[in-house]
Amino acid sequence: MLKKSLFLLISFFIIENFSPVYASKDYLINKFNDLQIKQRVDDKMIKFTNKEDEIKKIKSSNEIRKQSFEELQNEEIIPDVIITIDSEKINEEESNKILDKLKNIKNEGKKIDFFSSNNLKGIYVYLYNSKDILNELKKEFSSDAIKISSNIRLVHQYQYIPNDTYYSSQWNLHNINWSTAMGLGIGNNSVTIGIIDNGVDVDDLDLSRNIWNNPNEVYGDLTDNDRNGYIDDKYGCNFYLRSRGYYYIPCQKEYIKEDLTSDSKHGTYVAQIAAGVTNNSLGIAGVCPNCKLAVLKITDDFGNGDLSLLPYVFDYAINKGFKILNLSMVSVCPFDSSQDIYASEINNLINNHGIMLVQAAGNNGSMTQDRCISSCRRFNDIHYCYSNARNQAYYYVIGKNVSNKINVASINSNNQRSSFSNYDGSNTVITVAAPGENIPVFPYRLMSGTSFSAPMVSGALGVYLSLNFPMSITSSKIYNDLISISSYLPDQSISRKKLDLFALISQTKAINLNYNTNYLPISRFWSDMYNGHLYSTGEEAKSVIRDYHSNIWKYEGIVYHAFRTNVVDTLPVYRFWSDTYRSHFYTQSEDEKNYVISNYPTNIWRYEGIVFYAYTPNRTGKLNIYRFWSDIYKKHFYAAGESERDYVINSLSNVWRYEQPAWSVDLR
Numbered sequence: 023m024l025k026k027s028l029f030l031l032i033s034f035f036i037i038e039n040f041s042p043v044y045a046s047k048d049y050l051i052n053k054f055n056d057l058q059i060k061q062r063v064d065d066k067m068i069k070f071t072n073k074e075d076e077i078k079k080i081k082s083s084n085e086i087r088k089q090s091f092e093e094l095q096n097e098e099i100i101p102d103v104i105i106t107i108d109s110e111k112i113n114e115e116e117s118n119k120i121l122d123k124l125k126n127i128k129n130e131g132k133k134i135d136f137f138s139s140n141n142l143k144g145i146y147v148y149l150y151n152s153k154d155i156l157n158e159l160k161k162e163f164s165s166d167a168i169k170i171s172s173n174i175r176l177v178h179q180y181q182y183i184p185n186d187t188y189y190s191s192q193w194n195l196h197n198i199n200w201s202t203a204m205g206l207g208i209g210n211n212s213v214t215i216g217i218i219d220n221g222v223d224v225d226d227l228d229l230s231r232n233i234w235n236n237p238n239e240v241y242g243d244l245t246d247n248d249r250n251g252y253i254d255d256k257y258g259c260n261f262y263l264r265s266r267g268y269y270y271i272p273c274q275k276e277y278i279k280e281d282l283t284s285d286s287k288h289g290t291y292v293a294q295i296a297a298g299v300t301n302n303s304l305g306i307a308g309v310c311p312n313c314k315l316a317v318l319k320i321t322d323d324f325g326n327g328d329l330s331l332l333p334y335v336f337d338y339a340i341n342k343g344f345k346i347l348n349l350s351m352v353s354v355c356p357f358d359s360s361q362d363i364y365a366s367e368i369n370n371l372i373n374n375h376g377i378m379l380v381q382a383a384g385n386n387g388s389m390t391q392d393r394c395i396s397s398c399r400r401f402n403d404i405h406y407c408y409s410n411a412r413n414q415a416y417y418y419v420i421g422k423n424v425s426n427k428i429n430v431a432s433i434n435s436n437n438q439r440s441s442f443s444n445y446d447g448s449n450t451v452i453t454v455a456a457p458g459e460n461i462p463v464f465p466y467r468l469m470s471g472t473s474f475s476a477p478m479v480s481g482a483l484g485v486y487l488s489l490n491f492p493m494s495i496t497s498s499k500i501y502n503d504l505i506s507i508s509s510y511l512p513d514q515s516i517s518r519k520k521l522d523l524f525a526l527i528s529q530t531k532a533i534n535l536n537y538n539t540n541y542l543p544i545s546r547f548w549s550d551m552y553n554g555h556l557y558s559t560g561e562e563a564k565s566v567i568r569d570y571h572s573n574i575w576k577y578e579g580i581v582y583h584a585f586r587t588n589v590v591d592t593l594p595v596y597r598f599w600s601d602t603y604r605s606h607f608y609t610q611s612e613d614e615k616n617y618v619i620s621n622y623p624t625n626i627w628r629y630e631g632i633v634f635y636a637y638t639p640n641r642t643g644k645l646n647i648y649r650f651w652s653d654i655y656k657k658h659f660y661a662a663g664e665s666e667r668d669y670v671i672n673s674l675s676n677v678w679r680y681e682q683p684a685w686s687v688d689l690r
């Protein structure tokens with residue numbers, strides 16, 4: 023092996039003839055490895071520009087492929103065609119006609135996987151070769167209720183079957199079309215779900231890998247390293263103990279988990295359901311396998327606590343950038359039943375900071391009502407309203423008048439209301455229903471309660487937000503997608519809708535893609551090996567995802583959308599490649615492009631041409647892309663939006679030097 027390597031190294035050396043300063047053996051070996059990788063990328067790019075080849079390759083594979091978890095983690099699968107039918111604009115008879123037509127298309131080099139949600143609101147069709155079918159459909163059905171997005175990309179329909187021990191008994195996942203949804207995305211570790219509960223065991227075997235880590239806190243040194251007022255808050259904190267004066271070591275592991283010697287595990291199970299470690303041959307699969315979980319202990323082990331701690335928890339979540347908070351508890355009614363306690367704090371959390379608050383509807387088995395059954399105690403002008411994780415308190419959801427707050431009722435495996443679940447005849451308080459009866463957890467046990475319905479929704483939102491990451495998305499968009507896309511429940515007295523993860527994910531994608539087919543998704547990858555990012559467009563992203571292990575190029579998601587062609591007010595963005603730095607350089611400036619072409623040798627910056635179009639920087643209502651340079655890594659970084667820019671400036675200035683706004687794109 024050594025001989026062969028040396029031989030190749032030598033031939034490479036002669037071709038490139040680069041400076042002997044770098045010609046150490048290690049350097050050459052690394053360089054050679056790099057070159058091989060680059061060549062593989064180029065091969066794939068050429069090969070897969072031809073769509074027919076791609077289709078042939080797919081045809082030779084199984085009808086429905088089952089992927090390994092590792093494959094799934096690195097693939098983004100987007101259907102070739104998505105057809106959605108809006109049931110509000112088209113009658114059922116017409117919908118059925120379209121369905122029949124699609125079902126009857128012969129499988130001659132065309133493969134259709136057909137899915138529908140209960141209400142025919144959305145019909146998602148995945149086609150391998152779709153031109154003829156599309157033309158036919160367009161001829162026959164001109165209704166604007168049919169939306170067709172086509173020619174998007176490679177088509178796969180996957181089902182994901184993880185190897186977790188209790189997966190086969192997780193009817194709750196089957197109920198929300200989880201397995202199919204996973205083919206579209208398994209979540210992203212940039213999405214953290216805060217579990218506001220009686221604590222979470224961060225060492226739980228089916229959780230520990232997915233527990234959030236505060237990056238700027240050193241655990242166990244009794245110092246508040248990130249100076250946020252919480253000592254050793256590596257995984258979250260115990261707000262309950264703090265409220266009782268224990269400020270010194272309240273964030274240590276033993277203080278944030280439930281008392282495991284008593285039968286009080288609640289938060290641990292809630293966390294497992296939302297984002298338990300998946301495909302680890304153990305326990306259960308979580309709804310969002312790649313999301314992170316933070317521990318926000320707010321009650322004692324038995325769920326007795328104080329709602330006045332919530333504003334502190336909210337502040338913590340805002341400061342740490344959590345995206346979702348799960349509150350699997352209800353409280354007794356406020357002192358004054360007309361009060362909506364902490365409504366302004368909840369509104370600020372959700373509607374100013376974009377953090378979704380998902381609460382269990384409560385287990386009183388009663389219709390939700392504005393009237394309170396009980397009241398809080400008042401002492402020294404403070405209202406004490408006890409929440410109760412064991413669900414013995416009277417029903418009350420907080421912030422029920424706050425827009426975009428999510429409250430979840432429980433259904434059983436027959437989509438009927440769980441007898442214990444609170445419900446909603448008026449459809450004003452309950453947002454959505456989700457499985458909450460006989461839910462498997464680890465170690466094996468079946469749990470029932472709306473407490474276990476809420477994390478189904480929290481996990482689902484984790485997957486949904488991952489697909490949108492890090493594009494800015496408003497709480498009302500999230501909320502409206504959740505209620506408009508979920509399936510109708512047969513029994514409307516529980517809630518109008520029930521969670522359908524596949525519908526949520528696939529239809530959101532369809533809507534996004536239909537929005538403007540001239541959008542070109544720009545994906546970002548990170549390489550530990552090269553200490554830098556790679557940005558790629560449409561097909562290239564697919565090649566990189568398909569061909570590399572995640573330790574070489576880790577997929578971070580679609581960061582923004584540029585334009586494929588020149589539209590009003592846009593200018594071209596030019597790209598260079600550097601064999602030396604192993605990275606791209608992008609610029610929108612004609613002068614800079616010409617300067618780099620004239621002044622740098624091609625092994626430093628080789629001009630590749632126009633890659634996409636974008637608006638000029640600093641335009642009102644657009645997302646600015648900001649350019650950084652690293653003297654250490656010899657690479658550029660392009661931050662999408664001000665918050666990412668500021669984060670890099672504030673936290674990573676030792677590596678990345680801010681240069682200037684680069685261009686701007688549509689906010690999506």
Ligand SMILES: [Ca+2]
Pocket residue numbers: 239245246247248249250251252253254255
């Ligand atoms: Ca701290």
Ligand SMILES: [Ca+2]
Pocket residue numbers: 239240241242243244245246247253254255
């Ligand atoms: Ca510390």
Ligand SMILES: [Ca+2]
Pocket residue numbers: 186187228298299300301302303304305306307308
């Ligand atoms: Ca597991």
